[in-house]
Amino acid sequence: MIDVRNLTKNYGQLEVLKDITTTIHEGEKIAIIGPSGSGKSTFLRCLNCMEDPTGGSIIFNGVDISDFSVDINVHRRHMGMVFQQFNLFNNKTVLDNIMLAPITIAMQNLRKQQFKRFINKIRNLVAIEKRPLDEITTTPAQIRQAARENAMNLLKRIGLEDKATVYPSTLSGGQKQRIAIIRALAMNPKVMLFDEPTSSLDPEMVGEVLDLIKKLVEDGMTMVIVTHEMGFAREVATRVFFMDEGIILEDDTPERIFTSPQNPRTKNFLAKVL
Amino acid sequence: MGSFGNKVAKFWEMFYENGGYTKVLTGLQNTVIIAVVGLAIGIVIGTLIAIVEVVPKYKKLPKVLDSFCRFYVGLFRGTPVVVQLLVAYYVLLPLIGLNLPSLHVCVLVFGLNSGAYVSEIMRSGILSVDTGQMEAGRALGLSYRVTMMKIIIPQAVKNILPTMGNEFITLIKETSVVSFVGAADLYVAFNYIGTNSYEFMVPYLVMALIYIVLVVLIALMIKVMERRLRLSDRRT
Ligand SMILES: Nc1ncnc2c1ncn2[C@@H]1O[C@H](COP(=O)(O)OP(=O)(O)O)[C@@H](O)[C@H]1O
Ligand SMILES: [Mg+2]
Numbered sequence: 001m002i003d004v005r006n007l008t009k010n011y012g013q014l015e016v017l018k019d020i021t022t023t024i025h026e027g028e029k030i031a032i033i034g035p036s037g038s039g040k041s042t043f044l045r046c047l048n049c050m051e052d053p054t055g056g057s058i059i060f061n062g063v064d065i066s067d068f069s070v071d072i073n074v075h076r077r078h079m080g081m082v083f084q085q086f087n088l089f090n091n092k093t094v095l096d097n098i099m100l101a102p103i104t105i106a107m108q109n110l111r112k113q114q115f116k117r118f119i120n121k122i123r124n125l126v127a128i129e130k131r132p133l134d135e136i137t138t139t140p141a142q143i144r145q146a147a148r149e150n151a152m153n154l155l156k157r158i159g160l161e162d163k164a165t166v167y168p169s170t171l172s173g174g175q176k177q178r179i180a181i182i183r184a185l186a187m188n189p190k191v192m193l194f195d196e197p198t199s200s201l202d203p204e205m206v207g208e209v210l211d212l213i214k215k216l217v218e219d220g221m222t223m224v225i226v227t228h229e230m231g232f233a234r235e236v237a238t239r240v241f242f243m244d245e246g247i248i249l250e251d252d253t254p255e256r257i258f259t260s261p262q263n264p265r266t267k268n269f270l271a272k273v274l
Numbered sequence: 275m276g277s278f279g280n281k282v283a284k285f286w287e288m289f290y291e292n293g294g295y296t297k298v299l300t301g302l303q304n305t306v307i308i309a310v311v312g313l314a315i316g317i318v319i320g321t322l323i324a325i326v327e328v329v330p331k332y333k334k335l336p337k338v339l340d341s342f343c344r345f346y347v348g349l350f351r352g353t354p355v356v357v358q359l360l361v362a363y364y365v366l367l368p369l370i371g372l373n374l375p376s377l378h379v380c381v382l383v384f385g386l387n388s389g390a391y392v393s394e395i396m397r398s399g400i401l402s403v404d405t406g407q408m409e410a411g412r413a414l415g416l417s418y419r420v421t422m423m424k425i426i427i428p429q430a431v432k433n434i435l436p437t438m439g440n441e442f443i444t445l446i447k448e449t450s451v452v453s454f455v456g457a458a459d460l461y462v463a464f465n466y467i468g469t470n471s472y473e474f475m476v477p478y479l480v481m482a483l484i485y486i487v488l489v490v491l492i493a494l495m496i497k498v499m500e501r502r503l504r505l506s507d508r509r510t
Contacts, residue, residue: 077415
């Protein structure tokens with residue numbers, strides 16, 4: 001699903017990612033662990049080109065999305081991303097947070113269709129060979145209605161439907177992060193990228209967020225998750241990357257990484273955190 | 275005290291019985307028009323400049339745009355607004371052979387002028403919005419432009435509302451120089467009353483009072499708006 005080929009990333013002189021090549025297959029749940037500053041976030045952010053790779057390429061479903069000539073926005077819609085700091089839109093209610101992207105994008109597509117139809121209509125006035133006009137099947141009202149229903153269903157799923165009209169500033173960290181997750185899900189992504197989703201939560205709220213992520217795991221969502229929750233990584237991951245100094249030092253099943261790590265640096269790291 | 279009462283009587287005669295108040299009303303209207311429309315123009319120009327300045331380098335906006343904005347801001351912040359008015363009215367317009375009413379020229383110059391100041395306010399407002407907001411929008415597949423318009427700018431505007439209110443107050447006060455190019459503002463009205471009643475003390479006192487009342491009213495309005503915005507944050 002995602003092919004990472006010879007990925008490098010530099011910030012000025014600093015080499016943060018050093019020639020990473022790996023493949024993330026559909027249905028995999030990949031946990032990325034490793035010491036702070038090892039490049040985990042940078043690697044994750046390269047996957048949807050939030051950071052542009054310095055070298056190499058990211059192939060997502062056969063398209064090289066690191067190529068500047070592709071419309072990255074179109075591909076990012078299929079890759080949900082969840083941040084450590086939640087990043088809910090402060091100026092929007094919970095419901096609007098979830099509906100904004102689906103509505104905006106559906107409206108853009110509708111306008112494109114209407115424009116194409118309009119051009120064809122004009123063209124048909126003068127051209128001898130008439131082009132068929134595409135039927136436009138949706139209306140802005142329908143788009144909004146569908147987005148609202150979908151958003152409310154997602155909110156019900158996490159039991160926060162009563163928060164639909166509040167602003168993010170009134171929510172707890174755990175609630176914010178769960179809403180951030182369903183906001184990403186509202187786009188029907190093919191893969192979810194999590195960057196330490198529980199690291200800025202109070203301990204008593206970690207569980208509710210991890211439970212929601214586990215539900216996605218059960219639904220078969222492909223995901224890449226940077227985490228310090230070793231127990232969680234071991235439980236849900238199908239593959240674990242141990243990253244250190246800009247490379248994936250070890251890439252193995254959670255079983256093997258956590259019980260018999262091959263690399264001394266992995267051993268060292270796990271000894272410290274477990 | 276008797277002489278002051280006499281002065282007030284003279285003022286009242288000119289102000290009320292001889293119709294001076296119509297001039298005052300016109301002056302007040304012009305002052306408000308110049309400040310309000312000027313600020314509106316300033317906000318549009320200022321926002322555009324601020325956006326040019328905060329758009330990341332890789333977006334490859336033409337370099338001239340950036341240089342032009344910097345030149346523009348430097349020009350309008352580097353010269354007094356009176357000079358800008360005089361140059362616009364007595365130099366530029368005749369040069370291009372355009373004949374505009376002085377009120378229009380004033381609105382334009384104050385708009386261009388406040389654009390330079392608003393751009394700085396707006397820029398700091400945009401930079402004050404957490405970078406995570408832009409990241410979240412982009413990660414959802416929204417374009418830079420859409421995220422800017424729907425997420426960043428609304429939050430920036432909220433952050434800078436108090437500063438923007440100050441800019442409006444500054445504008446109201448600065449309009450008191452528009453008589454240099456023949457626009458009829460409060461100064462012109464009260465000067466007329468003073469000249470015709472041979473008495474300037476009371477007219478200028480009243481003029482000062484009107485400015486103070488205007489400024490206090492605006493400050494109040496901004497307070498109310500701010501409170502409204504903050505409420506919308508906490509609505510449950
Ligand atoms: N925008 C940036 N500019 C410069 N250096 C950065 C930037 N982002 C990350 N780095 C550096 O890259 C290295 C890896 O960072 P990061 O990927 O965040 O590590 P991790 O998520 O594993 O803690 C760190 O040394 C960090 O200081
Ligand atoms: Mg990190």
